[in-house]
Amino acid sequence: MTAASPELSLECRAVHHGFGRKPVLFDINLRLRRGQFLGLVGPSGCGKSTLLRGIVGTHLPRQGQILIHSAASGNTLVPVVGPGRDRGIVYQHYSLFPFLTAQENVAIGLMLDQTSIPFRLFAWPKWRKLRKEHLTLAGEFLEKVRLGDALHLYPHELSGGMKQRVAIAQALIMKPEIILLDEPFGALDEGTREDLQKWMLTLYQDNTRARARGESPPYTLIIVTHELTEAIYVGDRMVGLSQHWDWRKEGYDACPGATVVYDKPCPVFEPQDAKDYQTFAVQREEVRRAAFDSKVLMDRNEFVTYWKETPG
Amino acid sequence: MIRRPIKQTTTLLLGLASVAVLLLAYTWLSHRQHQENPDDTTIPTWSQLADGVQKACSVDKREGQRWIVVDAKATASRFFLGLGAGVAGAIVLGMLMGCFTPIEAFCYPPLSLLAKVPPTAAMAVFFVLVGTELNMYVAMIAFGVLPTLALTVFLGVKEFPEELQYKAYTLGATSTEVIASIIFRQVLPRLLDGARLMIGPALVYLIAAEMLVGDVGFGYRIRLQSKLLNMGVVYPYLALLAAFGFGMDYALRWLQRKWCPWFEKAQG
Numbered sequence: 001m002t003a004a005s006p007e008l009s010l011e012c013r014a015v016h017h018g019f020g021r022k023p024v025l026f027d028i029n030l031r032l033r034r035g036q037f038l039g040l041v042g043p044s045g046c047g048k049s050t051l052l053r054g055i056v057g058t059h060l061p062r063q064g065q066i067l068i069h070s071a072a073s074g075n076t077l078v079p080v081v082g083p084g085r086d087r088g089i090v091y092q093h094y095s096l097f098p099f100l101t102a103q104e105n106v107a108i109g110l111m112l113d114q115t116s117i118p119f120r121l122f123a124w125p126k127w128r129k130l131r132k133e134h135l136t137l138a139g140e141f142l143e144k145v146r147l148g149d150a151l152h153l154y155p156h157e158l159s160g161g162m163k164q165r166v167a168i169a170q171a172l173i174m175k176p177e178i179i180l181l182d183e184p185f186g187a188l189d190e191g192t193r194e195d196l197q198k199w200m201l202t203l204y205q206d207n208t209r210a211r212a213r214g215e216s217p218p219y220t221l222i223i224v225t226h227e228l229t230e231a232i233y234v235g236d237r238m239v240g241l242s243q244h245w246d247w248r249k250e251g252y253d254a255c256p257g258a259t260v261v262y263d264k265p266c267p268v269f270e271p272q273d274a275k276d277y278q279t280f281a282v283q284r285e286e287v288r289r290a291a292f293d294s295k296v297l298m299d300r301n302e303f304v305t306y307w308k309e310t311p312g
Numbered sequence: 313m314i315r316r317p318i319k320q321t322t323t324l325l326l327g328l329a330s331v332a333v334l335l336l337a338y339t340w341l342s343h344r345q346h347q348e349n350p351d352d353t354t355i356p357t358w359s360q361l362a363d364g365v366q367k368a369c370s371v372d373k374r375e376g377q378r379w380i381v382v383d384a385k386a387t388a389s390r391f392f393l394g395l396g397a398g399v400a401g402a403i404v405l406g407m408l409m410g411c412f413t414p415i416e417a418f419c420y421p422p423l424s425l426l427a428k429v430p431p432t433a434a435m436a437v438f439f440v441l442v443g444t445e446l447n448m449y450v451a452m453i454a455f456g457v458l459p460t461l462a463l464t465v466f467l468g469v470k471e472f473p474e475e476l477q478y479k480a481y482t483l484g485a486t487s488t489e490v491i492a493s494i495i496f497r498q499v500l501p502r503l504l505d506g507a508r509l510m511i512g513p514a515l516v517y518l519i520a521a522e523m524l525v526g527d528v529g530f531g532y533r534i535r536l537q538s539k540l541l542n543m544g545v546v547y548p549y550l551a552l553l554a555a556f557g558f559g560m561d562y563a564l565r566w567l568q569r570k571w572c573p574w575f576e577k578a579q580g
Contacts, residue, residue, distance in 0.1 A: 058474075058481075083478055083481035083482050084484075085483060089479055091475045091479070094479075097494065097497075097498075099498060099572065099575075112485040112489055112493070114484075116489075117489060117492060117493070154577070155574075157577070174482075174483060174484070
């Protein structure tokens with residue numbers, strides 16, 4: 001596993017983390033393929049957000065390494081040392097800059113990434129021209145997600161669903177290696193949530209089409225959610241993180257932290273498919289047993305079969 | 313029922329009525345006073361006030377200049393330089409304190425202590441340090457408004473959600489950009505609000521200092537003319553000060569609306 005496969009987008013190697021004496025994450029090993037939509041689930045307090053922060057780079061783990069694919073370093077995996085433009089993030093709240101309009105919010109990443117303060121101050125004729133291009137691009141992005149009428153509205157004038165759509169566009173426009181979504185649809189009403197989930201499925205379709213053309217799929221996603229159905233519906237792979245596993249068997253007196261107890265592929269849905277809860281039921285029950293039931297303590301590798309099932 | 317809404321025209325009429333009552337009451341007071349003593353200058357009649365305005369606006373024989381012009385020049389330059397220096401210092405200090413914890417730990421105790429020193433009481437210190445001219449007034453106003461404003465900025469920066477900061481980094485921002493292009497824009501409307509609230513105190517510090525040691529300026533003229541019981545000059549000067557404060561308040565509100573159109577509604 002030392003040699004980086006160009007197909008991998010992200011790798012967590014033996015990641016441990018804790019707060020004070022309280023262990024949170026234990027021996028997280030995870031490899032994410034480029035183009036994969038991974039649903040990350042687990043009981044509350046299991047460290048989903050901690051792992052996500054580790055990947056974003058704002059709170060690095062105590063032990064172990066998180067590596068991210070870098071085209072600039074010759075398609076190798078490079079360790080995460082802090083937040084960077086190769087990992088986009090969408091939070092449940094506070095996802096937009098309140099002082100920018102929807103269009104400016106989407107364009108700001110291009111500005112921050114491509115220009116510097118001295119450039120904007122001292123080469124402002126050039127900057128103004130570039131700014132126009134950025135805004136046009138951002139406008140086109142928002143048109144695509146049916147927000148063409150909301151370009152000049154400020155975040156407080158947008159509904160929750162519109163805000164999240166702008167926030168996702170804000171991350172997408174940067175074309176990051178991986179996009180992390182931290183319970184992105186948790187505060188939305190049912191209809192809006194399904195709308196956005198379907199949008200995620202159209203992104204997955206883009207991936208499939210790119211693969212069919214022999215190109216590298218453009219979007220890689222980790223979506224943290226407390227809703228199992230959402231993880232199965234949107235993701236093509238589900239990972240369960242949990243503190244309920246058989247740590248006694250591995251020689252611990254107390255729980256050393258949450259680890260990966262579930263990792264299996266999920267069925268892929270098309271956006272036009274109806275959301276059929278029947279097909280979710282079996283897998284849902286399985287994850288519930290593996291990750292959410294505090295009475296069932298199983299070997300942590302019992303349900304970690306993703307790489308066996310899809311070796312290719 | 314309390315807070316029952318009224319029509320807009322009623323609001324306007326009531327406002328005008330209050331001004332009319334004020335003017336009428338003054339006229340009556342002045343009329344009564346002049347029946348007792350026709351030479352009274354403490355509550356001048358309207359014609360005495362007009363004379364006072366005339367006096368302030370015409371060329372003074374001894375000084376060879378118009379009072380209103382020299383006083384306005386002196387007071388305005390002291391006020392704007394002082395407030396400007398205070399605001400600039402507060403931005404730098406508040407942003408640094410909010411963004412860098414060692415600076416916060418180092419600056420917070422003295423700042424909260426110095427904020428409690430009345431600047432007019434500490435005038436002798438500025439007198440010794442920077443002399444009696446323009447510098448003293450500027451230093452005193454700046455020192456008077458800086459601690460409160462710096463704390464306003466500092467608290468605004470602290471309120472900035474961590475998530476937005478992380479997000480800026482994932483969008484390719486450098487730390488300087490996070491501070492200058494993201495956090496400062498978020499804090500700006502709060503700074504303007506803070507500056508608005510400091511107009512009153514800044515004017516108090518300035519007028520008090522001019523009354524004590526000035527040889528020109530609004531404070532100086534008001535003290536001198538009050539001693540001579542020339543209220544016909546004093547009242548128009550007071551009215552001008554009020555109008556100035558009102559205008560400054562309006563200007564800052566206008567700037568806030570222009571620079572931060574998102575702010576007012578986002579609060580509601």
